[in-house]
Amino acid sequence: MAASIGRFEGGFEAPITGWITDRFGPKWIVFTGVVLISISLILMNWINSLWAFYLVWGMILGTGVNIALSLPLDTAISNWFVKKRGMALSLKWIGSGLSGVIALPLISWLITVQGWRTTCVIGGLVMAVVGLPLAWFCLRPRRPEYYGLLPDGATSEEESADVSQMIDRGVAYAAEAKEVEFTIRQAIRTPTYWLLIATQAIHSLVAPVINIHSIPFLTDRGIDPLKAAGIMVILVASSIPARFIGGLIADRIGTNRLRFLMAGAYLLQATGIAVFLLNQTMAMIYVWFVVYGIGFGTGLTVNSLIRARYFGRKAFGSIQGISMMALTPVGVLAPIYAGWVYDTHDTYLPAFRLFAILLAVAAVILPLARPPKPPAQITDIRKIA
Numbered sequence: 326m327a328a329s330i331g332r333f334e335g336g337f338e339a340p341i342t343g344w345i346t347d348r349f350g351p352k353w354i355v356f357t358g359v360v361l362i363s364i365s366l367i368l369m370n371w372i373n374s375l376w377a378f379y380l381v382w383g384m385i386l387g388t389g390v391n392i393a394l395s396l397p398l399d400t401a402i403s404n405w406f407v408k409k410r411g412m413a414l415s416l417k418w419i420g421s422g423l424s425g426v427i428a429l430p431l432i433s434w435l436i437t438v439q440g441w442r443t444t445c446v447i448g449g450l451v452m453a454v455v456g457l458p459l460a461w462f463c464l465r466p467r468r469p470e471y472y473g474l475l476p477d478g479a480t481s482e483e484e485s486a487d488v489s490q491m492i493d494r495g496v497a498y499a500a501e502a503k504e505v506e507f508t509i510r511q512a513i514r515t516p517t518y519w520l521l522i523a524t525q526a527i528h529s530l531v532a533p534v535i536n537i538h539s540i541p542f543l544t545d546r547g548i549d550p551l552k553a554a555g556i557m558v559i560l561v562a563s564s565i566p567a568r569f570i571g572g573l574i575a576d577r578i579g580t581n582r583l584r585f586l587m588a589g590a591y592l593l594q595a596t597g598i599a600v601f602l603l604n605q606t607m608a609m610i611y612v613w614f615v616v617y618g619i620g621f622g623t624g625l626t627v628n629s630l631i632r633a634r635y636f637g638r639k640a641f642g643s644i645q646g647i648s649m650m651a652l653t654p655v656g657v658l659a660p661i662y663a664g665w666v667y668d669t670h671d672t673y674l675p676a677f678r679l680f681a682i683l684l685a686v687a688a689v690i691l692p693l694a695r696p697p698k699p700p701a702q703i704t705d706i707r708k709i710a
Contacts, residue, residue, distance in 0.1 A: 327379055328537055329657045331387020336653025342392050343400070343646025347639070347709045350466025351397035358393020359456040361385055366449030370442045393460075396649065400642040403633040404468040407476040407499045408576065410633060415572025415626045422565040422622070426558050433554040468638065470495040492706050499638065503580050505699040506637035508709060512644045515697040517635060522651050524694065527687040528591065528624055530655040531680045534663045535560075535617070542673050543610070560614040564622030571623035572630070580634050580696050587627045588691035593620025595684035598677055605674075635696055640709040 345354055365386035372378050398417060406413040435444040465472065470491040475481055475498050481491075496506065512518050539560070543553035574586060597617030601609045629645075636644050666676040 327383040330383030333657045334387055335391035336650045338391050339649035340646040342396050343642035346397045346400045346642035351401040352464040352466050355393045355397050356460040358389045359460050361389030363449045363453040366445045369445035396645050399629045403641045404638050408502050409477045411572035411575030411630050414629050415569045418568040418625045419565055422561050425561040429554055429558055433551055504637050506639045507700055508704055509640045509643040511700040512636045517694050517697040520694040522648055524687040524691050526652050526655045527683045529652040530659040533656050534659050537660045538663050560618040563615040563618030567619040567622030568626050571626040575627055575630050583631045584691050584694045588688045590620045590624035591684050592688035595681045598681040639706050643709055
C-alpha cells in the first residue's frame with residue numbers, strides 16, 4: 326500500500342514535474358527530489374506507526390523518487406541527445422540496473438545484520454553524499470543549443486554565440502533524424518499518442534507487480550529470503566545487456582521500426598512468464614526471470630525513446646508527464662490486485678497468467694502505433710503548450 330501511495334501521487338505530480346522541467350530545466354527539481362529521498366530515508370529510523378510509515382515512505386519518499394529519478398532525467402537526456410539518444414538512455418538504465426545488482430544483496434545483508442532502521446539511515450546519508458553533488462554539478466538547466474553546442478556532441482560548421490541561430494541549427498540537426506517538434510496540445514491530438522499509452526499501460530501494470538511480489542512469491546515456495554533476493558538480482562542482471570543492446574538497435578533503425586522493437590520486448594516478457602506457467606519447476610523460475618529480464622530491459626530503453634523520437638524535444642517533459650499520469654492507475658492497482666489474488670486463491674498464478682496474456686496483446690497492438698504525421702504548424706521551440 327505504501328508503494329502504491331507513492332505511485333498514485335506520482336500520477337498527479339508527473340504533469341507538473343514535466344512542465345517545470347520543460348520551462349526551467351531539470352536541475353533544481355532533481356536536486357529537490359534527492360533532498361526529499363535523503364530526508365525520508367533518515368526519518369524511517371523514527372517510524373513507530375502505520376500512518377507515519379505511509380507518510381514518510383509513501384508520500385515523502387514517493388515524491389522524492391517521482392520528481393528526481395525518472396521524468397527530469399529522461400528529459401535532460403532527450404534534450405542533449407538525438408541520433409545517439411538510445412545509447413544515452415541505455416547507459417542511464419544500465420547504471421540503474423547495476424546499482425540494483427550491487428545494492429539489493431547489500432541491503433538484504435544490512436537489514437539482516439543491522440536492522441531496517443539503520444539500513445534506511447545509511448541509505449539516506451549515501452543518497453545525500455552522492456546524489457546532491459551529482460544533481461548540482463552535472464545537470465544543465467537547458468538544452469545544448471543554449472550553450473553554443475549541438476546534440477550528441479555534434480559540431481556546427483559555423484560557430485555562433487547567437488542562441489536563436491543555435492536553436493535553429495539544433496532543430497535542423499534533429500530533422501535529419503526525422504524528428505519533429507510537437508507541442509503538448511499537438512501531441513495529445515494524435516491517435517499514436519493514446520495508442521502508446523494503452524500499450525505501455527500493460528508494461529506499467531506488470532512491472533510493479535514483479536518488483537513488489539516476486540520475493541514473497543519465491544519465499545512462499547520455500548526459498549530462503551537471501552536466495553530469493555539473489556534470484557531477483559538475476560532478473561535485473563539479465564536486463565542490463567538488453568538495456569544496452571536495445572538502445573544500440575534503436576539508434577540504428579528508422580523511427581518507423583521502433584514500434585516493432587518495442588513489441589518484441591513485450592512479447593519476450595510474456596514468453597518468460599508463460600514458460601514458467603507451463604512448467605512450474607525451480608529451473609523454469611530461472612528461465613522466466615532471465616527471459617522476462619531481457620524483454621524488460623529492452624522495453625525500459627525504448628519506452629522513453631519512442632516518445633522523444635515521435636514528438637520531439639521541446640515538450641518532452643510535459644508529454645511524458647501526462648502519459649505518466651494516465652498510466653498511474655494501473656501501476657497503483659496492479660500490486661493491490663496481485664495481493665488480493667494471493668489472499669483469495671493462496672497463489673499468485675492467476676494474476677501471472679492474466680499478465681502474460683495482456684503483454685502478448687500489447688505486443689500484437691504495438692505495430693499499429695505508427696509515427697504521427699508532422700503537425701500542420703511547427704511553432705517556436707520555446708512554445709511547449
